[in-house]
Structures are given as C-alpha cells and as structure tokens.
Amino acid sequence: MNGPQAASGERDQLAQDFVQFAIESGVLRFGEFKTKAGRMSPYFFNAGLFDDGAKLGRLAQFYARALLASGIEFDVLFGPAYKGIPLGAAVAVELARLGVNKPFAYNRKEAKxxxxxxxxxxxxxxxxxxxxxxxxxxxxxxRESIALIQAAGATPHAVAIALDRQEKATENGEDVSWSAVQYVRDTLGLQVCAIANLAQLLQHLSKTDNFCTHFEAVSAYRARYGVD
Known part of the structure; x- marks a missing residue:
C-alpha cells in the first residue's frame, strides 16, 4: 500500500507505539486526576517523567518522526520554558541525526x-x-510564545506536542465547544502536529486486555468532554 493511506497507517502505528511507550514509562497513568479546568480525568499525562537519557532520546525520536511525517516546514525550533527547553533541544538533536539540522532557541522566564x-x-x-x-x-x-517570537521579528508557524487531549476548553469556568488545540489551529492560525491523540489512546486501550477497565472510564470521559 502506497500514498496517503500508507502514510496514515504509519502515523497511526507511530501513535500506538507512543502510547505504549508513555504507559511503560509511567508518563501516562490511569485513575482519578484533577485537571486545570477542575475536571476529574481518568488519565494523566506528565511529560516531565520522561526523566532519563534513554526515555528522552526515544521521546525525541517520536517527535521527529511525527514532524517529518506531517510535512510541516519550518526554519527554527523554539522550546518555551520550562518543559519545552529539554524537549526542543532533544528534538533538534534527533532531527539533525536524521539529516534535518535546524537552529534551536529557548527563553528564560526572567530576563538576564x-x-x-x-x-x-x-x-x-x-x-x-x-x-x-x-x-x-x-x-x-x-500565546506567550507567539508574543516572544513576533517581538523577535519571526513568524510563529506551528506547534509540536506529544498528546492532543481532544477535549473541550474552558473560558471563565465554562466549557466551550472547541479544544485548546483547535483554538491554536483555527484562531491563532498555527499548524499543530501531535504524536498521538485521545482517540488513538482509546484505540490502544481497546486492544489491551490489562487496560479494558480504563478504556471504559476514558471513553466515558471523552463522551462527556471530547471534541473531534
């Protein structure tokens, strides 16, 4: 199989492999977790727990492969403080290893x-x-990154993330009909590349016997708060 279907299949497999990696690394956990929006989520994703060289290196491989598969073109990588700094650096190293050497920058929270x-x-x-x-x-x-980038005279073009939660955002404590990713894409005008999304996480859980109980909880959560 060649063409768009093959590429789609490769991206889906990449997402499935990433979800498994996140579970094995303890980064993706299941239970009851309170989100910033005040919801009780049946899962929690903490990228800060990719906390050794091997995990960070493999994470960078997933980012780089997802970016190359997306076809998004860019000139500079930017890692916003704080989590984005090691992520951006590791992705820059992996892209260079794959023959796509790009400049990298990051910001401080306080001016030097x-x-x-x-x-x-x-x-x-x-x-x-x-x-x-x-x-x-x-x-x-x-939005903070966009302001920094524009102030430097450059163009905010795209965002690469590990997981798209595909759930409704909130404004003034109320649910809205769009997600944060949709807001960034449709309102701010930036392309978004996610290694995996909630639908693909559910797909993985549905095929894994040990996680069938979590599938029901996550599926119910998506039915209540999810967006496509």
Whole structure:
C-alpha cells in the first residue's frame, strides 16, 4: 500500500507505539486526576517523567518522526520554558541525526541583566518558527510564545506536542465547544502536529486486555468532554 493511506497507517502505528511507550514509562497513568479546568480525568499525562537519557532520546525520536511525517516546514525550533527547553533541544538533536539540522532557541522566564542579556537564548528567531511543547492545555503558553517570537521579528508557524487531549476548553469556568488545540489551529492560525491523540489512546486501550477497565472510564470521559 502506497500514498496517503500508507502514510496514515504509519502515523497511526507511530501513535500506538507512543502510547505504549508513555504507559511503560509511567508518563501516562490511569485513575482519578484533577485537571486545570477542575475536571476529574481518568488519565494523566506528565511529560516531565520522561526523566532519563534513554526515555528522552526515544521521546525525541517520536517527535521527529511525527514532524517529518506531517510535512510541516519550518526554519527554527523554539522550546518555551520550562518543559519545552529539554524537549526542543532533544528534538533538534534527533532531527539533525536524521539529516534535518535546524537552529534551536529557548527563553528564560526572567530576563538576564548581564552577559548577552534578554530572555531569548540560542539561535536567532527568524523565518518560520516551530514551538515544541508537551501538551496544549489552554493555549496560554502558546500565546506567550507567539508574543516572544513576533517581538523577535519571526513568524510563529506551528506547534509540536506529544498528546492532543481532544477535549473541550474552558473560558471563565465554562466549557466551550472547541479544544485548546483547535483554538491554536483555527484562531491563532498555527499548524499543530501531535504524536498521538485521545482517540488513538482509546484505540490502544481497546486492544489491551490489562487496560479494558480504563478504556471504559476514558471513553466515558471523552463522551462527556471530547471534541473531534
């Protein structure tokens, strides 16, 4: 099988492999967890637990493969403080290993008043900038990155994340009909590349005997809060 169907199948397999990797690494957990929106979620994804060299290296492989499969073109990688810094650096290294060597930059939370000064570190931000982060919860971090990138005279172009939760965002404590990822894509105008999404997570759980009880809980959560 060649063409779009083959590419789609490869991306889906990549997502399935990533979900399994996240579970094995203890990054994707099941139970009861309170989200920033105040919901009780049956699963929790904490990319900070990709906490050794082997895990971070493999995570970077997933990001790089997803980016290359997406066809998104960009000129500079940007890792927003804090989680985006190691993520962006690791992805830059992996892309270079695959023959796609791109400049990398990140920001500080507080401006440095000595040395080179400022809040930006690394390569100059110019051209089309790809933001690398773990998830998009409300779009706030993306908006902050957009402001930094635009202030540097570059173009915010795309965002790469590990997991798209595919659930309704909230505004003023109320659910809205779109997700944070949809907001970034449709309102802010940035392309979004996710290694996996909630639908693919559910697909994985449905095929795994040990996680069938979690499938029911996550499926019910998506039925209540999910978006396509």
């Amino acid at each position: 008043d000595h040395g080179e000064g400022g809040t930006l570190v690394g390569a100059p931000l110019k051209g089309r900038v790809l933001i690398v982060d773990d998830v998009i919860s409300a779009g706030t971090a993306v």
